Amino acid sequence: xxxxxxxxxxxxxxxxxxxxxxxxxxxxxxxxxxxxxxxxxxxxxxxxxxxxxxxxxxxxxxxxxxxxxxxxxxxxxxxxxxxxxxxxxxxxxxxxxxxxxxxxxxxxxxxxxxxxxxxxx
Numbered sequence: 877x878x879x880x881x882x883x884x885x886x887x888x889x890x891x892x893x894x895x896x897x898x899x900x901x902x903x904x905x906x907x908x909x910x911x912x913x914x915x916x917x918x919x920x921x922x923x924x925x926x927x928x929x930x931x932x933x934x935x936x937x938x939x940x941x942x943x944x945x946x947x948x949x950x951x952x953x954x955x956x957x958x959x960x961x962x963x964x965x966x967x968x969x970x971x972x973x974x975x976x977x978x979x980x981x982x983x984x985x986x987x988x989x990x991x992x993x994x995x996x997x
Contacts, residue, residue, distance in 0.1 A: 936963035957982075 914924035927950050933939045936957065942949040957963035968981035973991045983991070 936961065 914926055915930060916924055917930055928939065928941050931939055931950070931952070933952075936955045938951075938953045938955060940951045940953065942951060954964035955961060957965040965982045966980070968978050968983050968987065970987060970990055972978040972981060973983050973987045974994045976991070
């Protein structure tokens with residue numbers, strides 16, 4: 877930000893004029909840094925870009941651009957977890973764990989303890 881105190885040799889009018897000019901210059905510099913339709917990740921991001929380039933999908937997450945060239949969307953989706961893929965997992969209910977018939981859901985240690993207690997029944 878521009879200087880905030882008036883120096884002894886400045887008149888109040890000159891000091892205010894300098895302050896306003898500096899603030900306007902700073903504002904225009906900030907506006908010039910933005911490009912229409914692009915985004916910055918944070919206030920100190922130096923490169924504006926489109927969301928499909930600024931968002932980065934990690935393991936088990938997919939980014940999909942929809943309606944290319946029209947009213948575009950960007951879908952963020954979690955992949956299903958498996959033995960070899962990190963992703964989203966649904967937890968089994970107590971009943972599903974006790975019967976042991978569900979092959980797609982995961983169990984918490986507490987539910988596994990319940991299964992252990994009901995073994996052989």
